[in-house]
Amino acid sequence: DGGITQSPKYLFRKEGQNVTLSCEQNLNHDAMYWYRQDPGQGLRLIYYSQIVNDFQKGDIAEGYSVSREKKESFPLTVTSAQKNPTAFYLCASSIVGQGQSEQFFGPGTRLTVL
């Protein structure tokens, strides 16, 4: 089955530690995205990438870093510089082209920083 996988589902870290969230897709999509969701809020864009070895900052990139070494993978690192890292993190992917490009989402990772 084609889809997006995120691991782990739940993640606990101590304050001050960097943590990397995994996102893998086998949909052959060129574009991948990371969003953050806080309780009672909508999603906010952290980073996105439309092609391998290139990525762009979203609305709330401070304190986060990404890499795109392979088309299928787009890991997100939450650094110690992120002041409020506890949140639900969603990865998505889509085609790149004219017209409709709906994003397909993974199941998410719930990060709790203690």
Added chain:
Amino acid sequence: AQKITQTQPGMFVQEKEAVTLDCTYDTSDPSYGLFWYKQPSSGEMIFLIYQGSYDQQNATEGRYSLNFQKARKSANLVISASQLGDSAMYFCATSYSGGGADGLTFGKGTHLIIQP
């Protein structure tokens, strides 16, 4: 900058009734897309329907339709014959470009509860 406003934090609807979820948007781009997603309690985001800014007709997908009023910058989601499984959070979103490959801007959502 783009902005999505969903004015209904929560709604209770009787099963089998139709329901309209409100969404207004603000964008300076001449070309944009409007998306609706459903988020059940499990947390996954499920794509429901898309409307392009140049589409002449309102989009429909099964029981979902999008009431697009461009002059009012409104993109309401209509669910016909609601079912218990429709209970979820619903998010309206707009794209930075017509297709959405630059990322989406989401509203805060509407929590829909279908009652038997």
